[in-house]
Amino acid sequence: MSGTLYGIGLGPGDPELMTLKAHRLITAAQVIAYPAPDTGPSFARSIAAEFIPQNVREIPIVVPMRVDRFPAQQIYDKAALEIAQVLEGGTDVVVLCEGDPFFYGSFMYLFERLSGRFVCEVVPGVTSLTACAAQLQRPLTSRTDVLTVIPGPLSDEDIRCRIEDAQAVAIMKVGRHLPRLKALLEELGLLEQAGYVERASLPEQKVSRLADLDCETAPYFSMILIYKGDEAWTLPPSFSS
Incomplete structure:
Protein backbone atom coordinates (compact mmCIF):
# COMPACT_ATOMS: atom_id res chain seq x y z
CA MET A 1 0.00 0.00 0.00
CA SER A 2 1.26 3.46 -0.89
CA GLY A 3 1.38 6.28 1.61
CA THR A 4 -0.99 9.26 1.59
CA LEU A 5 0.06 12.75 0.58
CA TYR A 6 -1.33 15.44 2.88
CA GLY A 7 -1.36 19.10 1.91
CA ILE A 8 -1.66 20.97 5.20
CA GLY A 9 -2.84 24.59 5.33
CA LEU A 10 -1.11 26.30 8.26
CA GLY A 11 -2.91 29.63 8.23
CA PRO A 12 -1.32 33.08 7.96
CA GLY A 13 1.39 32.69 10.58
CA ASP A 14 0.02 32.53 14.11
CA PRO A 15 0.30 28.85 15.16
CA GLU A 16 -2.96 29.19 17.11
CA LEU A 17 -4.78 29.67 13.79
CA MET A 18 -3.85 26.16 12.64
CA THR A 19 -6.74 23.71 12.55
CA LEU A 20 -6.98 20.79 14.95
CA LYS A 21 -6.64 18.43 11.98
CA ALA A 22 -3.44 20.13 10.83
CA HIS A 23 -2.05 19.83 14.36
CA ARG A 24 -2.95 16.13 14.57
CA LEU A 25 -1.32 15.23 11.26
CA ILE A 26 1.83 17.23 11.91
CA THR A 27 2.41 15.80 15.40
CA ALA A 28 2.05 12.27 14.01
CA ALA A 29 4.17 12.81 10.90
CA GLN A 30 7.17 10.69 9.98
CA VAL A 31 8.05 12.74 6.89
CA ILE A 32 7.32 16.41 6.28
CA ALA A 33 8.05 18.58 3.26
CA TYR A 34 7.83 22.35 3.01
CA PRO A 35 8.80 25.26 0.75
CA ALA A 36 11.97 27.07 1.78
CA PRO A 37 13.91 30.03 0.38
CA ASP A 38 17.50 29.61 -0.74
CA THR A 39 18.54 31.94 2.10
CA GLY A 40 16.99 32.05 5.55
CA PRO A 41 14.42 29.83 7.29
CA SER A 42 11.22 28.39 5.88
CA PHE A 43 8.18 30.43 6.88
CA ALA A 44 5.90 27.40 6.58
CA ARG A 45 8.15 25.33 8.83
CA SER A 46 8.43 28.13 11.39
CA ILE A 47 4.63 28.19 11.83
CA ALA A 48 4.52 24.48 12.68
CA ALA A 49 7.94 24.22 14.34
CA GLU A 50 6.77 23.56 17.89
CA PHE A 51 4.59 20.65 16.71
CA ILE A 52 7.09 18.84 14.47
CA PRO A 53 8.21 15.57 16.09
CA GLN A 54 11.85 14.85 16.80
CA ASN A 55 13.64 12.58 14.33
CA VAL A 56 11.12 13.36 11.57
CA ARG A 57 12.53 13.23 8.05
CA GLU A 58 12.43 16.67 6.45
CA ILE A 59 12.28 17.45 2.73
CA PRO A 60 12.88 21.18 2.10
CA ILE A 61 11.66 22.34 -1.31
CA VAL A 62 14.11 25.15 -1.98
CA VAL A 63 12.54 27.88 -4.11
CA PRO A 64 14.84 30.84 -4.89
CA MET A 65 13.33 34.20 -3.91
CA ARG A 66 13.98 36.23 -7.06
CA VAL A 67 12.18 38.99 -8.96
CA ASP A 68 13.11 37.37 -12.27
CA ARG A 69 11.68 34.00 -13.23
CA PHE A 70 13.44 30.81 -12.18
CA PRO A 71 12.94 27.20 -13.32
CA ALA A 72 10.11 26.48 -10.84
CA GLN A 73 8.86 23.51 -12.84
CA GLN A 74 12.20 21.73 -12.38
CA ILE A 75 12.15 22.42 -8.64
CA TYR A 76 8.70 20.88 -8.18
CA ASP A 77 9.55 18.00 -10.53
CA LYS A 78 12.52 17.13 -8.32
CA ALA A 79 10.52 17.48 -5.09
CA ALA A 80 7.69 15.36 -6.47
CA LEU A 81 10.15 12.61 -7.39
CA GLU A 82 11.62 12.53 -3.88
CA ILE A 83 8.19 12.56 -2.25
CA ALA A 84 6.92 9.85 -4.61
CA GLN A 85 9.73 7.55 -3.51
CA VAL A 86 8.61 7.93 0.11
CA LEU A 87 4.95 7.35 -0.75
CA GLU A 88 5.80 4.26 -2.79
CA GLY A 89 7.45 2.85 0.30
CA GLY A 90 4.14 3.07 2.18
CA THR A 91 4.93 6.13 4.32
CA ASP A 92 2.68 9.19 4.46
CA VAL A 93 4.11 12.61 3.62
CA VAL A 94 2.82 15.80 5.23
CA VAL A 95 3.44 18.90 3.11
CA LEU A 96 3.31 22.20 5.00
CA CYS A 97 1.83 25.21 3.26
CA GLU A 98 1.30 28.67 4.74
CA GLY A 99 -2.24 29.92 4.31
CA ASP A 100 -4.43 27.51 2.36
CA PRO A 101 -2.97 24.88 -0.02
CA PHE A 102 -5.32 25.77 -2.88
CA PHE A 103 -5.35 29.56 -2.44
CA TYR A 104 -2.11 30.66 -4.11
CA GLY A 105 -0.51 27.79 -2.19
CA SER A 106 2.67 26.03 -3.27
CA PHE A 107 1.16 22.60 -2.54
CA MET A 108 -0.96 22.78 -5.70
CA TYR A 109 2.16 22.18 -7.81
CA LEU A 110 2.87 18.92 -5.98
CA PHE A 111 -0.79 17.97 -6.13
CA GLU A 112 -0.91 18.22 -9.91
CA ARG A 113 2.18 16.02 -10.18
CA LEU A 114 1.24 13.34 -7.63
CA SER A 115 -2.54 13.17 -7.19
CA GLY A 116 -2.97 10.88 -10.19
CA ARG A 117 -0.74 8.24 -8.60
CA PHE A 118 -1.30 8.53 -4.86
CA VAL A 119 -4.10 9.20 -2.41
CA CYS A 120 -4.05 12.92 -1.60
CA GLU A 121 -5.88 14.79 1.14
CA VAL A 122 -5.99 18.57 1.33
CA VAL A 123 -6.49 20.18 4.74
CA PRO A 124 -7.72 23.75 4.28
CA GLY A 125 -6.26 26.58 6.30
CA VAL A 126 -7.14 30.13 7.30
CA THR A 127 -6.31 32.26 4.27
Whole structure:
Protein backbone atom coordinates (compact mmCIF):
# COMPACT_ATOMS: atom_id res chain seq x y z
CA MET A 1 0.00 0.00 0.00
CA SER A 2 1.26 3.46 -0.89
CA GLY A 3 1.38 6.28 1.61
CA THR A 4 -0.99 9.26 1.59
CA LEU A 5 0.06 12.75 0.58
CA TYR A 6 -1.33 15.44 2.88
CA GLY A 7 -1.36 19.10 1.91
CA ILE A 8 -1.66 20.97 5.20
CA GLY A 9 -2.84 24.59 5.33
CA LEU A 10 -1.11 26.30 8.26
CA GLY A 11 -2.91 29.63 8.23
CA PRO A 12 -1.32 33.08 7.96
CA GLY A 13 1.39 32.69 10.58
CA ASP A 14 0.02 32.53 14.11
CA PRO A 15 0.30 28.85 15.16
CA GLU A 16 -2.96 29.19 17.11
CA LEU A 17 -4.78 29.67 13.79
CA MET A 18 -3.85 26.16 12.64
CA THR A 19 -6.74 23.71 12.55
CA LEU A 20 -6.98 20.79 14.95
CA LYS A 21 -6.64 18.43 11.98
CA ALA A 22 -3.44 20.13 10.83
CA HIS A 23 -2.05 19.83 14.36
CA ARG A 24 -2.95 16.13 14.57
CA LEU A 25 -1.32 15.23 11.26
CA ILE A 26 1.83 17.23 11.91
CA THR A 27 2.41 15.80 15.40
CA ALA A 28 2.05 12.27 14.01
CA ALA A 29 4.17 12.81 10.90
CA GLN A 30 7.17 10.69 9.98
CA VAL A 31 8.05 12.74 6.89
CA ILE A 32 7.32 16.41 6.28
CA ALA A 33 8.05 18.58 3.26
CA TYR A 34 7.83 22.35 3.01
CA PRO A 35 8.80 25.26 0.75
CA ALA A 36 11.97 27.07 1.78
CA PRO A 37 13.91 30.03 0.38
CA ASP A 38 17.50 29.61 -0.74
CA THR A 39 18.54 31.94 2.10
CA GLY A 40 16.99 32.05 5.55
CA PRO A 41 14.42 29.83 7.29
CA SER A 42 11.22 28.39 5.88
CA PHE A 43 8.18 30.43 6.88
CA ALA A 44 5.90 27.40 6.58
CA ARG A 45 8.15 25.33 8.83
CA SER A 46 8.43 28.13 11.39
CA ILE A 47 4.63 28.19 11.83
CA ALA A 48 4.52 24.48 12.68
CA ALA A 49 7.94 24.22 14.34
CA GLU A 50 6.77 23.56 17.89
CA PHE A 51 4.59 20.65 16.71
CA ILE A 52 7.09 18.84 14.47
CA PRO A 53 8.21 15.57 16.09
CA GLN A 54 11.85 14.85 16.80
CA ASN A 55 13.64 12.58 14.33
CA VAL A 56 11.12 13.36 11.57
CA ARG A 57 12.53 13.23 8.05
CA GLU A 58 12.43 16.67 6.45
CA ILE A 59 12.28 17.45 2.73
CA PRO A 60 12.88 21.18 2.10
CA ILE A 61 11.66 22.34 -1.31
CA VAL A 62 14.11 25.15 -1.98
CA VAL A 63 12.54 27.88 -4.11
CA PRO A 64 14.84 30.84 -4.89
CA MET A 65 13.33 34.20 -3.91
CA ARG A 66 13.98 36.23 -7.06
CA VAL A 67 12.18 38.99 -8.96
CA ASP A 68 13.11 37.37 -12.27
CA ARG A 69 11.68 34.00 -13.23
CA PHE A 70 13.44 30.81 -12.18
CA PRO A 71 12.94 27.20 -13.32
CA ALA A 72 10.11 26.48 -10.84
CA GLN A 73 8.86 23.51 -12.84
CA GLN A 74 12.20 21.73 -12.38
CA ILE A 75 12.15 22.42 -8.64
CA TYR A 76 8.70 20.88 -8.18
CA ASP A 77 9.55 18.00 -10.53
CA LYS A 78 12.52 17.13 -8.32
CA ALA A 79 10.52 17.48 -5.09
CA ALA A 80 7.69 15.36 -6.47
CA LEU A 81 10.15 12.61 -7.39
CA GLU A 82 11.62 12.53 -3.88
CA ILE A 83 8.19 12.56 -2.25
CA ALA A 84 6.92 9.85 -4.61
CA GLN A 85 9.73 7.55 -3.51
CA VAL A 86 8.61 7.93 0.11
CA LEU A 87 4.95 7.35 -0.75
CA GLU A 88 5.80 4.26 -2.79
CA GLY A 89 7.45 2.85 0.30
CA GLY A 90 4.14 3.07 2.18
CA THR A 91 4.93 6.13 4.32
CA ASP A 92 2.68 9.19 4.46
CA VAL A 93 4.11 12.61 3.62
CA VAL A 94 2.82 15.80 5.23
CA VAL A 95 3.44 18.90 3.11
CA LEU A 96 3.31 22.20 5.00
CA CYS A 97 1.83 25.21 3.26
CA GLU A 98 1.30 28.67 4.74
CA GLY A 99 -2.24 29.92 4.31
CA ASP A 100 -4.43 27.51 2.36
CA PRO A 101 -2.97 24.88 -0.02
CA PHE A 102 -5.32 25.77 -2.88
CA PHE A 103 -5.35 29.56 -2.44
CA TYR A 104 -2.11 30.66 -4.11
CA GLY A 105 -0.51 27.79 -2.19
CA SER A 106 2.67 26.03 -3.27
CA PHE A 107 1.16 22.60 -2.54
CA MET A 108 -0.96 22.78 -5.70
CA TYR A 109 2.16 22.18 -7.81
CA LEU A 110 2.87 18.92 -5.98
CA PHE A 111 -0.79 17.97 -6.13
CA GLU A 112 -0.91 18.22 -9.91
CA ARG A 113 2.18 16.02 -10.18
CA LEU A 114 1.24 13.34 -7.63
CA SER A 115 -2.54 13.17 -7.19
CA GLY A 116 -2.97 10.88 -10.19
CA ARG A 117 -0.74 8.24 -8.60
CA PHE A 118 -1.30 8.53 -4.86
CA VAL A 119 -4.10 9.20 -2.41
CA CYS A 120 -4.05 12.92 -1.60
CA GLU A 121 -5.88 14.79 1.14
CA VAL A 122 -5.99 18.57 1.33
CA VAL A 123 -6.49 20.18 4.74
CA PRO A 124 -7.72 23.75 4.28
CA GLY A 125 -6.26 26.58 6.30
CA VAL A 126 -7.14 30.13 7.30
CA THR A 127 -6.31 32.26 4.27
CA SER A 128 -4.38 35.51 4.31
CA LEU A 129 -7.50 37.09 2.83
CA THR A 130 -9.68 36.42 5.86
CA ALA A 131 -6.82 36.99 8.31
CA CYS A 132 -6.17 40.47 6.88
CA ALA A 133 -9.87 41.37 7.03
CA ALA A 134 -9.96 40.32 10.69
CA GLN A 135 -6.95 42.48 11.52
CA LEU A 136 -8.37 45.41 9.54
CA GLN A 137 -11.65 45.06 11.51
CA ARG A 138 -13.82 45.53 8.43
CA PRO A 139 -15.91 42.82 6.76
CA LEU A 140 -14.80 41.66 3.33
CA THR A 141 -18.12 41.45 1.52
CA SER A 142 -21.80 40.55 1.92
CA ARG A 143 -25.03 39.52 0.19
CA THR A 144 -24.63 39.85 -3.58
CA ASP A 145 -21.44 41.91 -3.51
CA VAL A 146 -18.72 40.65 -5.84
CA LEU A 147 -15.33 40.08 -4.21
CA THR A 148 -12.37 40.23 -6.59
CA VAL A 149 -8.87 39.04 -5.66
CA ILE A 150 -6.15 40.71 -7.71
CA PRO A 151 -2.41 39.93 -7.83
CA GLY A 152 -0.47 43.18 -7.46
CA PRO A 153 1.95 42.49 -10.35
CA LEU A 154 -0.89 42.79 -12.91
CA SER A 155 -0.84 45.87 -15.12
CA ASP A 156 -2.66 49.06 -14.11
CA GLU A 157 -5.18 48.54 -16.89
CA ASP A 158 -5.98 44.98 -15.81
CA ILE A 159 -6.33 46.05 -12.17
CA ARG A 160 -8.51 49.01 -13.12
CA CYS A 161 -10.94 46.82 -15.09
CA ARG A 162 -11.28 44.30 -12.29
CA ILE A 163 -11.81 46.96 -9.62
CA GLU A 164 -14.51 48.68 -11.66
CA ASP A 165 -16.53 45.44 -11.84
CA ALA A 166 -16.29 44.60 -8.12
CA GLN A 167 -17.79 45.83 -4.86
CA ALA A 168 -14.99 44.43 -2.71
CA VAL A 169 -11.35 44.09 -3.70
CA ALA A 170 -8.28 42.37 -2.28
CA ILE A 171 -4.92 43.17 -3.87
CA MET A 172 -2.30 40.59 -2.92
CA LYS A 173 1.47 40.36 -3.41
CA VAL A 174 1.88 44.12 -3.04
CA GLY A 175 5.64 44.21 -2.48
CA ARG A 176 7.56 46.60 -4.76
CA HIS A 177 4.33 47.55 -6.54
CA LEU A 178 3.12 49.61 -3.56
CA PRO A 179 3.75 53.13 -4.99
CA ARG A 180 2.13 52.23 -8.32
CA LEU A 181 -0.90 50.70 -6.62
CA LYS A 182 -1.36 53.70 -4.32
CA ALA A 183 -1.21 56.06 -7.29
CA LEU A 184 -3.77 53.98 -9.21
CA LEU A 185 -6.19 53.83 -6.27
CA GLU A 186 -5.87 57.57 -5.72
CA GLU A 187 -6.68 58.12 -9.38
CA LEU A 188 -9.77 55.91 -8.98
CA GLY A 189 -10.88 57.82 -5.86
CA LEU A 190 -10.48 54.73 -3.66
CA LEU A 191 -7.39 55.55 -1.60
CA GLU A 192 -9.35 56.66 1.47
CA GLN A 193 -11.38 53.44 1.42
CA ALA A 194 -8.31 51.21 1.21
CA GLY A 195 -6.82 49.40 4.18
CA TYR A 196 -3.35 47.86 4.31
CA VAL A 197 -2.17 44.83 6.27
CA GLU A 198 1.24 43.17 6.26
CA ARG A 199 2.30 39.97 8.03
CA ALA A 200 -1.20 39.43 9.42
CA SER A 201 -1.41 37.60 12.77
CA LEU A 202 2.36 37.74 13.36
CA PRO A 203 3.97 39.79 16.17
CA GLU A 204 5.44 42.17 13.57
CA GLN A 205 2.15 42.73 11.73
CA LYS A 206 1.33 46.23 10.49
CA VAL A 207 -2.21 47.54 9.98
CA SER A 208 -2.87 50.95 8.47
CA ARG A 209 -5.01 53.05 6.21
CA LEU A 210 -3.30 52.86 2.86
CA ALA A 211 -3.37 56.66 2.62
CA ASP A 212 -1.38 56.89 5.87
CA LEU A 213 1.29 54.43 4.79
CA ASP A 214 4.60 56.21 4.30
CA CYS A 215 6.97 53.77 2.58
CA GLU A 216 8.06 52.88 -0.94
CA THR A 217 7.84 49.11 -0.74
CA ALA A 218 6.00 46.39 1.13
CA PRO A 219 6.83 42.79 2.06
CA TYR A 220 5.56 39.91 -0.04
CA PHE A 221 3.06 39.00 2.69
CA SER A 222 1.02 42.20 2.41
CA MET A 223 -2.46 43.02 1.16
CA ILE A 224 -4.69 45.97 0.28
CA LEU A 225 -8.42 45.62 1.02
CA ILE A 226 -11.06 47.91 -0.46
CA TYR A 227 -14.82 47.97 0.02
CA LYS A 228 -17.04 50.02 -2.30
CA GLY A 229 -20.35 48.16 -2.02
CA ASP A 230 -23.68 49.24 -0.52
CA GLU A 231 -22.92 48.54 3.14
CA ALA A 232 -21.89 51.44 5.39
CA TRP A 233 -18.56 49.86 6.27
CA THR A 234 -15.71 52.25 6.93
CA LEU A 235 -12.20 51.81 8.20
CA PRO A 236 -11.65 52.17 11.95
CA PRO A 237 -10.35 55.64 12.85
CA SER A 238 -7.02 54.30 14.04
CA PHE A 239 -4.99 51.11 14.13
CA SER A 240 -2.46 49.66 16.53
CA SER A 241 0.33 47.51 15.13
